[in-house]
Each structure stands twice: as C-alpha cells, then as structure tokens.
Amino acid sequence: MTAVRTAAVIGGGIAGHTAALALHKAGIEATVYEGYASSAEKIGGAIALAANGVAALEVIGAESAVLDHSYPISRQVTRIGTKTITMPALPDLPAMRIVLRQDLYGALQEQATDLGIATHYGKRLVAADQDGTGVTARFEDGSSAEVDLIIGADGVHSTVRQLIDPDAPGPRYTGLLALDGRSDLEAGEPDVMSFAFGSKAYYLFWRHPDGGTVWGANLPRPTPMSVRDARAIEAEQWRQTLLETYGSDAPGGELIRRTPADRLNATGALYIMPSVPHWSRDRLVIIGDAAHAPSNSSGQGASLAIESAIELAKCLRDASSVQAATAAYEALRRPRVERIAKQASRINRTKAPGRFGQVVAASIMPLVMAAAMRPEKIFGPTLRYRIDWDDAVRV
Numbered sequence: 001m002t003a004v005r006t007a008a009v010i011g012g013g014i015a016g017h018t019a020a021l022a023l024h025k026a027g028i029e030a031t032v033y034e035g036y037a038s039s040a041e042k043i044g045g046a047i048a049l050a051a052n053g054v055a056a057l058e059v060i061g062a063e064s065a066v067l068d069h070s071y072p073i074s075r076q077v078t079r080i081g082t083k084t085i086t087m088p089a090l091p092d093l094p095a096m097r098i099v100l101r102q103d104l105y106g107a108l109q110e111q112a113t114d115l116g117i118a119t120h121y122g123k124r125l126v127a128a129d130q131d132g133t134g135v136t137a138r139f140e141d142g143s144s145a146e147v148d149l150i151i152g153a154d155g156v157h158s159t160v161r162q163l164i165d166p167d168a169p170g171p172r173y174t175g176l177l178a179l180d181g182r183s184d185l186e187a188g189e190p191d192v193m194s195f196a197f198g199s200k201a202y203y204l205f206w207r208h209p210d211g212g213t214v215w216g217a218n219l220p221r222p223t224p225m226s227v228r229d230a231r232a233i234e235a236e237q238w239r240q241t242l243l244e245t246y247g248s249d250a251p252g253g254e255l256i257r258r259t260p261a262d263r264l265n266a267t268g269a270l271y272i273m274p275s276v277p278h279w280s281r282d283r284l285v286i287i288g289d290a291a292h293a294p295s296n297s298s299g300q301g302a303s304l305a306i307e308s309a310i311e312l313a314k315c316l317r318d319a320s321s322v323q324a325a326t327a328a329y330e331a332l333r334r335p336r337v338e339r340i341a342k343q344a345s346r347i348n349r350t351k352a353p354g355r356f357g358q359v360v361a362a363s364i365m366p367l368v369m370a371a372a373m374r375p376e377k378i379f380g381p382t383l384r385y386r387i388d389w390d391d392a393v394r395v
C-alpha cells in the first residue's frame with residue numbers, strides 16, 4: 001500500500017531513532033543521519049518521560065530503552081516560597097520515568113542497530129533536491145543519499161523545516177538557560193519531584209535513588225547561549241552565577257553549594273517553537289522538536305516527539321501517496337501538540353525573568369490550584385493518550 005520504501009531520517013536524537021524503529025515496523029527501510037561526529041557529543045542531563053511517552057515506545061517494542069535505565073517518580077509537588085501544594089496523581093497511570101538522555105539515545109540506537117538500521121554520524125544535511133520520483137539528501141561532507149522521503153528529526157534549529165519553507169518561524173528563546181546537577185544534599189522526600197518557585201527564579205529537584213538530589217535550574221538571562229559556549233564556562237563560575245539567583249532559596253542555595261563541580265552541567269538556552277505553518281512539502285516532512293517543541297514546563301517534549309514519529313510511520317504505512325500520508329499525519333498530530341503547547345505556555349510565562357517575588361505567587365497560584373483540584377481534566381488527555389498501531393489511518 002505504502003508509496004514510500006526508503007526514508008532518510010535526519011537527526012539521531014529521540015525522534016530520529018524512534019522514527020527509524022517505527023518505519024522498520026511499518027516495512028519501510030530507514031537510515032539515520034546525525035550531524036555530530038558521535039552520539040557522545042550531545043550528552044545532556046536527565047529527562048522525565050511521561051506515561052504517554054513510555055506507552056508510545058511500547059507500541060514499537062522499545063519500552064525497555066526507558067524501563068531498563070530509569071527510575072520512577074510517582075508524586076509531584078509545587079513549592080511557592082514556603083507553601084507546598086501536592087499535585088494529585090492520576091489513578092491507574094504508571095509513574096513518570098527519569099532517564100539519562102545518553103542512556104535513552106544509546107538504547108534506542110542499539111535496538112535500531114540490532115534490527116539492521118544504520119546510523120551514520122558526521123552527516124549534516126545542508127540541502128535536498130526533489131524530483132517526481134524521489135529526493136536526494138545532500139550532506140556537508142559532499143556525500144548524498146537518494147530516498148523516497150526525508151524526515152527531519154533535526155531539532156529546534158531544523159534545516160529540513162527551512163527546506164520545507166524558507167519563511168518558517170525559528171525557535172523563540174524563553175529568556176532562560178538550563179543547568180542541572182546532582183547534589184550531595186538529600187532534599188525533599190524520595191519519589192517526589194518538586195517544582196520550586198524561588199525568590200528570583202524557578203528550579204526543580206528530586207532525590208536520586210542512589211543518594212543525593214538531582215536538580216535543574218531555569219536561569220534567567222536576557223540573551224541565549226549555545227551549549228558549546230555554556231560548557232566552555234568553568235563549573236565554579238556557574239556555581240557563583242547560580243548562587244546569585246538561588247543562593248537565598250531553601251533548599252535551592254544548599255543544593256547548588258553541595259554539588260561537586262564534576263556533577264554540574266550547563267545545557268544552554270531553552271527554546272520554544274511557535275506554531276509552524278507547514279510540516280511538509282512534497283517529499284520532506286518534520287517530526288519532534290523540529291515541528292513542535294513545547295515549553296519544558298509541559299514535561300512533554302520527548303513524549304510528543306516519540307508519538308509523532310510513530311504516527312507518521314503509521315500514516316506512511318497506510319497511505320497510497322506521500323502527500324496523503326503527510327497530510328494525514330499533520331491532521332492527526334497538530335491539534336494535540338498545539339493544545340499541549342498552549343497549556344504549557346501559561347506556566348512558562350510565570351517563569352520568565354522579572355515575574356518573581358510577589359508577582360509569581362499571584363500568577364502561578366490559580367494555575368496550580370486548578371491542576372490540583374481537577375487533575376483528570378488538566379492532565380488526563382495528555383497522559384492517557386495511546387496509539388493503536390493496528391488501527392488503519394483513514395487517508
């Protein structure tokens with residue numbers, strides 16, 4: 001039935017390797033092309049994978065990529081100054097899982113390799129030439145690949161998005177830098193993730209099962225900074241910068257003071273993708289952060305990337321033309337990802353610089369209370385979403 005036999009997946013992150021595994025299940029031959037020279041170059045901190053993301057991986061038999069390398073967090077609390085509000089968990093849903101980004105990437109790629117799916121490193125896509133019968137992916141090193149379809153899983157700064165539409169909007173800087181670490185301090189209760197609004201900025205933390213506390217900071221900064229530039233700064237210098245913002249917060253200040261330098265990481269600027277008008281053009285299509293990067297407040301970026309990768313593969317399996325498949329994919333995915341992005345953007349506004357102190361308490365409290373009073377309404381549609389692989393897509 002499918003009009004696509006071969007696909008070049010651009011980007012070897014979560015969306016890219018999930019797409020390759022899903023395409024394989026759909027009977028389509030996929031090859032992954034990653035711009036970095038090795039997977040080790042993009043190591044980051046921990047990711048919290050929500051129940052819908054883990055369930056989506058189950059559809060393609062890849063849930064062990066998360067379950068074998070992660071630990072659960074079953075409760076969440078919001079701390080605003082000295083107030084703590086417990087968020088009720090949804091009954092019958094599995095806990096979110098914390099996994100190191102490098103472990104998840106590694107496990108997905110290993111599974112792909114075991115199935116005969118190749119990942120080529122050092123292959124940065126720079127152009128694509130389409131004709132009536134196929135598309136040629138052109139890489140920076142001068143090499144190329146001829147396929148039926150190019151899938152852009154190339155993140156917020158996507159090249160494929162630009163090739164689809166040179167006028168496509170780029171990512172919007174949130175005004176926040178991401179840093180994380182693992183402190184020797186034992187803060188909060190085991191199995192609980194705390195979202196903390198300190199006196200000047202937002203941070204989050206949870207206990208690591210092997211001891212200590214993992215924390216993540218959203219540090220206000222007027223201009224963005226690349227991962228490379230952020231990592232060029234010494235950990236001790238970052239500690240001083242973080243203490244200027246979080247030093248008087250409890251437990252934020254102590255968490256940072258008691259983080260060994262080799263466990264303090266800078267990840268660079270946090271971005272959000274505004275609504276992208278075109279997700280595809282002829283034989284080019286985008287998935288994951290390239291198409292829809294919600295604010296990190298949603299806790300859904302990775303899960304939505306996984307879902308989109310699998311649903312695109314389903315559409316390609318069932319449609320008789322590339323255009324019908326990509327149109328069906330966008331119709332299936334756009335309403336969901338835009339609803340979640342909108343919900344998260346309300347929370348993100350409260351994290352923005354200049355909103356802290358009295359102002360933040362006033363603005364975040366109604367949102368937190370609404371979520372605490374009606375968890376099913378606020379979180380149910382996001383977390384209970386399930387993909388039925390056997391259900392044919394109507395195209």
Ligand SMILES: Cc1cc2nc3c(=O)[nH]c(=O)nc-3n(C[C@H](O)[C@H](O)[C@H](O)COP(=O)(O)OP(=O)(O)OC[C@H]3O[C@@H](n4cnc5c(N)ncnc54)[C@H](O)[C@@H]3O)c2cc1C
Pocket residue numbers: 010011012013014015016033034035036042046047048049050123124125126153154155156157158159178267269270287288289290293296299300301302303305
């Ligand atoms: C600090 C931080 C914390 C986060 N925490 C969470 C969390 O707890 N839970 C959650 O669900 N989400 C979280 N997210 C979001 C999540 O990481 C992303 O939504 C997810 O990684 C998107 O995956 P992706 O594969 O679409 O993009 P990416 O992970 O960005 O992967 C894109 C890949 O494409 C490659 N690439 C780019 N351009 C090219 C090119 N031209 N040619 C070839 N390759 C190219 C890149 O090198 C990269 O490997 C977080 C994000 C950040 C920044």
